[in-house]
Amino acid sequence: MFQYAKSSFRERWRLFLTILLILSTIGLGYMGSLTISDKIVIQAKEDLDKNWRYQYDLLVIPKEVDPTKGLEDGWLAPQSSIASYGGISLVDLQSIRDIPGVRVAAPLSLLGYVEVNGIGAYYNADEKEAYSYSKQLTTTFDGLSEIVVYDYKGIREYSVNYGRNPYEWDPTNYGGLSNKLAGENEGWRTYMPAGFHIRQPNSLMVIAVDPISENQLYSLDDSLLLGNSLSEAEVSNKIGVPTLPFLALGNNQSQLNEKITIERIHVPEFVSEDEYKESATEFLLRLPRTTLVDLSLNTFSEKWRYATGEMNLTGGSNYNFSEIPGLSTETWVSRLTPITFTSMGEDAGIPVMKANIVEKSSWDNRELPIYRSQPEKDGPLGFNYTIIDFYDSTKITPVYKGSWQHGDPTEIYTPHHSMILKNGFGENIDPTPLLPLPYKDTYYTGSPDAITTIEAASIFFEDEDIISSIRVVVDGVEERTDASQLKVEKIAKEIMDRTGHQVQIMLGSSSSKVHIDLDSNNAEAAGVVEEGWQQTGVSWSIQEQIEKSNIILFIYLSIVSFIFCYTVITHSLLARSTDFAMLRAIGWSRRKIIASLFLEIITLCLLSIVPVVIMNIFVQTLIWEQVLLVILFSFCLIAIGYVTGSRKALKLSPRAGLEGEGTEWKFMRVFSIKGLFSYVIHQLIRRPLRFGLLSIVLAMTSFMVILFLATQKSLSDFLFLSFLGETIDLNLKGFQTVFLVAGVLLTASIVFLLLFLNITERKREFFVLRSIGWSLKRIQLYIGSEVLLVAAIGSVIGGIGAYALLTYYSTIWLPVWLLVLIILAPPILMLIFSLLIVRSLNMKRIVNNHYA
Structure with missing residues (x-):
């Protein structure tokens, strides 16, 4: 038995060397796939850890306010923190600050829109x-x-x-x-004299903050031009009416x-x-x-936006400006209603909302659509204000930067610019930022034009419940862990129990894409814009999707590797059916042959693991438990191939076994050979194992390729919905491409190897065909027809299987052109491979060897 095994290795050293190389490649590929998978997880974890935390952990809003404005399940519109005029009291604020574990509780109040006088410009x-x-x-x-x-x-x-x-x-x-x-x-x-009033309209969106807690949340003071902080400002009452301190927006985006x-x-x-x-x-x-x-x-430039006075036009483009400090104490304040939305469903997984247009007053002849109305109760209020400094919204950064990168929106100070995707006629355009207009009742109003203090807000409207929202930072949740999430949820519950207000958990949230239909019918106006609405808990969903995707991708590589190795071993043993018959003819029992094959399995398994162990000594990728798993996998893979490949030969009698694989089937009598096509069918039935295995390999390959691409598309589509996920998807593309390339190369290798084995094992058949006068082109036509039929059967079965699986268990699908390409590619590749292999055979040498 040992002598037979030794002679078998000596005679078939090329074949066994091929098997060893394949097994070693699978082991090394397992190490590589683990490394790539680890890198994907590490990259995704790094991206999530850097971006998982929003600029604060909890958002408290009044209990009667609907923060979603049209989207449920944890969606928040970009300016949800100023969606109401008050509703939370100072007592509630103090109660929240008293909760253990609350590091920062920063109140925010939307006061309204203050009307500012225009500038008289006359030719005096x-x-x-x-x-x-x-x-x-x-x-x-x-x-x-x-x-x-x-x-x-x-x-x-x-x-x-x-x-x-x-x-x-x-x-x-x-x-x-x-x-x-x-x-x-x-x-x-x-x-x-001839002239006009310019800088009309001009109203300021005014918010109020607590300067101390606001600077704990954002770098508000670092954005000031002169350094005059609100912390040092006071409300004065020198002329009988309160004068409120304002920080004015210094980098206004609106143009007039x-x-x-x-x-x-x-x-x-x-x-x-x-x-x-x-x-x-x-x-x-x-x-x-x-x-x-x-x-x-x-007149909305930095020079003119807040100037007060008169302009004397002196001729041409020249003028003299006389500044008049102070404003009338009868300053008008408007409280516009928030925008409401209607859900329009989804477009490629992205929610689509319609911004509801408000009907204009009879005297309003503007051609602009308006989305906010002005209640009748608004009117003049007795107050004045003074601008103590200007703030640059682009210089405001979050103190807790886990969620922020330079250029990202910073809550209300630099709100996400809606990107215009379509004009009013629904025609696609190059994405461009939607800029705020001077009118505050239009869609996008931009950053707050003026910031004052909570103390000033108390005087502003003399209302007890003056706070619109409270942003809360929880202590000890810097790491992205389940414990951090539980800690935030516990404090959120306590806030709700103490105050009765709504609490939105912002920890783990990310800006996700929402398309807004502005209901415009003007080709020159914005029609559809893309916004970033906060979707809570999205970082955990991203992690789950990546883990699921990695598992499927690894399974794909494992199956392709298994098919590859199994194919080589099975074909080698089918070719040895005559050897087994001769051994049985000279007295060997089936048990002794099986024992010799088992010795080959052990030898091949141990030799194939050597390169893996050597490589692991240098890279330290696998632990010893994983090395043992590789050995077990190699043993099972070899054993399955050996059992499958030798089972038929060992069941045959020695006389039948000497006839080789091509035994006669009674079913073959049904097909008489009348032409080239019927001859091809006859050959396929005559060699069911050879061609059946080839079709199965193609079917499984097509199935896994479709599943792989669908999984990739599903993950990319999911990540594409989130701006954070879009970044992660971009960072993972390289690693995922490596998976795809490795799978495609293995698939191509399987196809080429099977064809090479099938064609080279049939040299005698080609000799007979050449002897009866077949030309090389005719043999190529015969092989091509045979290959196309086998490939078509395999591709169609694999495609139908993948379609059934994806349709039944998910909504994932691929473009029709890609599915057609996946089904047509194997037959075309196999046809090319077969022609190359046949052309490489020396038919003259085959004939000479036969006569020798």
């Missing part, structure tokens, strides 16, 4: 009783197109009744042209581009009434004009 060198053609074009930019705010054109007359009510004049004091023009302008008599043009109309000294009988306006427009003023300004 104007001449009385002179006519001017004045134009004011005011536009803004929403990130997609210019939007016209005002487009005024009109003829003005500087009245001799300067300082009087423009509607009170005695027609007898004016000439016919002047009275005719006044009638065409509905009686309006201009009593001021205003172009003022004033032209002098040169009216002749003597004008006949017949000249303006039809229309005074038309007559004046026909007269020559000289440009007096041509000025363009962005």
Whole structure:
């Protein structure tokens, strides 16, 4: 028995060396797959650990407020912390701060929108009783197109009744042209020099914070231009009304581009009434004009946004500005309602919401859609304010940076810019940021324009429940662990028990994509925008999805490796069926043959593990338990191949075994050979093991490739919904590509090896075909037909199996073109491989060897 094993190794050393290389490759591949899998887990864990924590751990909002505004299950709109005007009391704030484990409790209050006076811009060198053609074009930019705010054109007359009510004049004091023009302008008599009020509209979104706790949460003081912190500011009452300290936004994104043009109309000294009988306006427009003023300004720039005073237009683009500190104590404050949404379902897994448009008042002739309404109870309030400093929102960073990277949104200070994806006609455009407009009742308002103190908020509306939300940081939850999550959940429950308010757990949340339909029908306006809404607990979901994906990918590689090795061993043993028959003919029992094969299995198993052990000494990837697992896996794999490959030969009698694999089936009589196709079918039935195994390999390969790609797509689609997940997916692409490339290479190797074994083992058959006059091209056609049929059977079975599995157990699916490619690729590759192998055979040598 040992002598037979020795001679078997000596005669088949190339085959056994191939098996050893394959087994060693599988072992090394197992080490590599473990390494890649570990790197995927490590990379994902690093990304999650850096980004898993939001800028605070809990968000407390009033119990009667709906924070989701249309999406349930832990979704929060970008400015949920200022979704209400108060609702939480200072007593509730103190109660939360008294809870053990609360490190920071920072209150936030939305006070409303303060109206700011415009700036009078007049040509004070104007001449009385002179006519001017004045134009004011005011536009803004929403990130997609210019939007016209005002487009005024009109003829003005500087009245001799300067300082009087423009509607009170005695027609007898004016000439016919002047009275005719006044009638065409509905009686309006201009009593001021030519000019306009600019920087209208201009309202400030005002919020209130506790300066001490806010600086514990964000670097608010570090963003100040002059360093005048709110912590040192006080509410003064020197002139009988409270004066509130404001930090104003210094890097405002809104634009209000205003172009003022004033032209002098040169009216002749003597004008006949017949000249303006039809229309005074038309007559004046026909007269020559000289440009007096041509000025363009962005009045929402840092220089002009908060300036108060009068502008004297001196000619051309020149002016003098006289600053007038202070404002009227009768400052208007608006409390606009929040935006409401309607769910529209999903688009490729991304939630789609429709922003509900509010009906305008009858006097509102703006062409802009509005999404917030103004309740009638709003009105003038007796207060004043002073700007003590300016803050740069881009310089505000979270103190707890686990959730933040430079450039990311910082809650309300740098809210996520909605990215415009489609215009009002639903046409796709290059994504561009949606910029805030000057109107506060439009969709996106931007960062707060002014920040004041909670003390000021108490005076502002004299309301006990003045806090809109409280941001809470929990002590000792720096690590991304289940214990941290439980600690946050415990404090959240205690807050709800003490105050009765809603508590949203922000720990482990991430900004996830939501598409907002702005319900626009204008091709030049934004139609669909993409926002980042907070989805709570998403970091844990990401971890689970990655772990599941890794398991499936590893199973895929394991199955492909198993098929590869199993194929080689099975084919080698099928070729030895004649040897087993000869051994039995000279008296060997089946048990003795099995014992010799077992000795081969042990030898191959031990030799194949040597490279793995040597490599592991250097890289230290596997522990000894895993090394033993590799040995056991190699033994089982070899044993399965040996048992399967030798089972048929050992069951046959010595005489039948000497006939080899190609035994006669009674079923073959049904198929008579009438042509090339029937001959191919006849050969497939004659060798069921050989061609059946090839079809099974192709079916399993197609099945696993489809499952692999579907799993990859499912993971990428899931991660794509979250901005954090999108980053993680990008970081994992390289590792996942290695898995895919390794699987494809192994698959191609299996196909090529099977074809090579099938074709080279049939040299005698090709000799017979050549002897009866078949050309090489005809043999290639025969082999190609045979291969295409086998490959088509395997690909279709694998594709149908994968389709059934994915359809029944999941909603994952792939594009039709990719499925067609996966099904068609194996037959095409096998056809190419078979042609290359047949061409490599020396048919002349086959004939010579036969006659020898």
